[in-house]
Amino acid sequence: MTENAQKLATGNRLRDGVPVYFAGAGTWSPKVNDAVLVEADAAEALLEEAQTGEKPLPAVGVELIEAVREGKRIVPVTLREKIRAFGPTTPFRIS
Amino acid sequence: MYRYDEFDRRFLDERVAQYRGQVARRLSGQLTEDEFRPLRLMNGLYLQLHAYMLRVSIPYGTLSSDQLRMLAHVARTYDKGYGHFTTRQNIQYNWIKLEESPEILADLATVEMHGIQTSGNSFRNITTDPFAGVTEDEIEDPRPWCEIIRQWSALHPEFSFLPRKFKIAVSAAAKHDRAAVKMHDLGLYLRRNEAGEVGFQVLIGGGLGRTPYLGLALREFLPKRDLLAYLEAALRVYNQYGRRDNIFKARIKILVHALGIEKLREEVEAEFDASSKDGLELPEAAVDAITKQFTPPSYADAAGDDAILQRILAADPLFARWVKNNTHAHKVPGHAIVSISLKPPGRPPGDCSASQMEAIAALADELSFGEIRVTHEQNLVLPHVRKAALHELWLRLAEAGLGSANIGLASDIIACPGLDYCGLATARSIPIAQVLGERLAAREEAIGKLAIKISGCINACGHHHVGHIGILGLDKNGEEFYQITIGGSDDEHAAIGAVAGPAVAAKDVPRAVDRLIDAYLHLRRGDERFPETYRRVGMNPFKEALYAAG
């Protein structure tokens, strides 16, 4: 595990597939900065909380990922998760 | 091209209604994600990194201008204004919402389009030669047989839950293979036997991915009337004996190599002999009716067009370059097959904006009898252009950003969407393609034909195994590394590329590719293409070039 990395829960919004982050109290946000970030030992409990609620859950494919706090921002650790949070690195430009 | 009758239209409408119901049951929670996933995949809807992705079927890569305009409408209305043409002649949209997908399929149905079986563990798009029907290099047009197979395989009650996907390609070309037939689970070559009858040579067990294999000969000559019964026999053997315990070992190629081709052939032939052909031998009238739908258009008398073209070529070297690289011999005098490059150097390969699609549709209406083709190299084709119209066509393509004269050259790169879009990816592929395209464009005329293919993961959707230079993106401790293979080929000299050495970091890929190309240029004799040089000199000279100091 990356040094100082904590964990958050993320999935894709069921209705439109947008990456969303568990923000606590049954809510999900498309902004990674809204995510609840916890220490590793609290991660399983967070995941369980994220997967609780009335079916269908608003998010699918919910899993834990690593992220670090950088000032006011939350930044996922892996490139894949950065791309999910911040978008493709090659936006299509129409000539 | 094939036009739906009342049965086809009704089927599509029923499918749209069924899917609408399934989406509603998912959104209400009646269906779990596990239960819904295969159902949406059977309509081409994936869940990717940023949104759902819809893969729309373009059967054997043939499109009408109306259909292309609808694809533009979908891009504009439901996506971010563009689509991506794939290595199986389909189109993908990256920014789709599940809740809008039934509407999209309803819109597509109005022009006889859909996403049926573009994913899931059943038959995928039946692909073929993008020059079908207009090249001299063919025994007959393969597309009627593609259409026959397409219909037979649509929601087949026995084969909709196979161990894994099943890809079929058909080619009728006599000399060249433009459909990568040997790379398919089942490949069909239309051939003449000694008696002059046309039938199929059947190959089985080709495929890329984790364990690439070229297809092996299953049956040397299969009469046309036995095609569907034989396919059924082969699929029944696969459905019963293909592995289901491990998705990475579930393709038919694994079964072929586990049993050996002789044993597999025995099983298929025994099944074929034992089974009733009831309902599988199409009446002559049915085959004729479908074949008639592919009657060539009424071409103009363009005998004088060659002379007209020659005069313009002499005066316009840029145009001449485009004609040389992007047009191909047509079987009708005075006509040309035109490739439209979707690979402007520096852009994501295969992407096309809604406006560009509309521009191409208009050009197709005016200059190509309203017909467009999609190639498995992520480019488009206008199959029926008279030579006197080429200059005007080129000017208008160039205006739309579609004038790159690079078909088959180093900047005509194939790349999957990779980690920028795809949930399966381990590394990005598009940025590599962009950098290489820009870097190599300057010297691509000197290099000549070169197929660079890039995959962002081991699933090989970028067909890297069969690139002259193949690039596979890997994750090494959180960093993007790229394994380079060389000597691959997907044509009639099909070959799987060999690994050139340890993977290189992303920043070192351009230099590595440069060195491989330099070695090729230094070593080649005459007009040898990269794979021929490689076959002649072997790996060592290339390895040395790659790892030379400095």
Next chain:
Amino acid sequence: MLLDKTGNAAADEWRHLADDEAAPEGEAVSVSLKRWERDHNALKGRDAKLGLHLPNTANPVALNGEVHRFALIALEFPNFKDGRAYSQARLLRSRLRYKGELRATGNVLRDQLLFMRRAGFDSFEVDGGRALAEDWAKAFGEFDVFYQSSSDNRPWVMRQRFPAA
């Protein structure tokens, strides 16, 4: 819960015997393939309907003419994505000309019912808990255009286009 071929709840006259359970007279019971292979002589002598439960790894062709002894053959879908039983059903119907009741068991969900019917199944064992939530009967009516001739003997497109040919 058992559904019939229209998707409506049906009474089930069959009971599946454990491999070591004695086969009663006068009752419709089904046995596993293992049990059949071990006890077929005794079972043949019974004066009541007999059924067979085949695992989805068995090749039904091996049963040959014996299939006609079974008033019921039950096939298995261990997971709804495991489609081997579709081939078993087709072989039973078209190769062996089995005329008895073909039943789908295991992970049988609504969205596969029509495929199953077309492959030759007559009855379907579904999860009782979901039974009320799903509109099973609707599944059979979702399509009336078919591109293949199949075991349900419904008209299919090529025949409809060219009836005389």
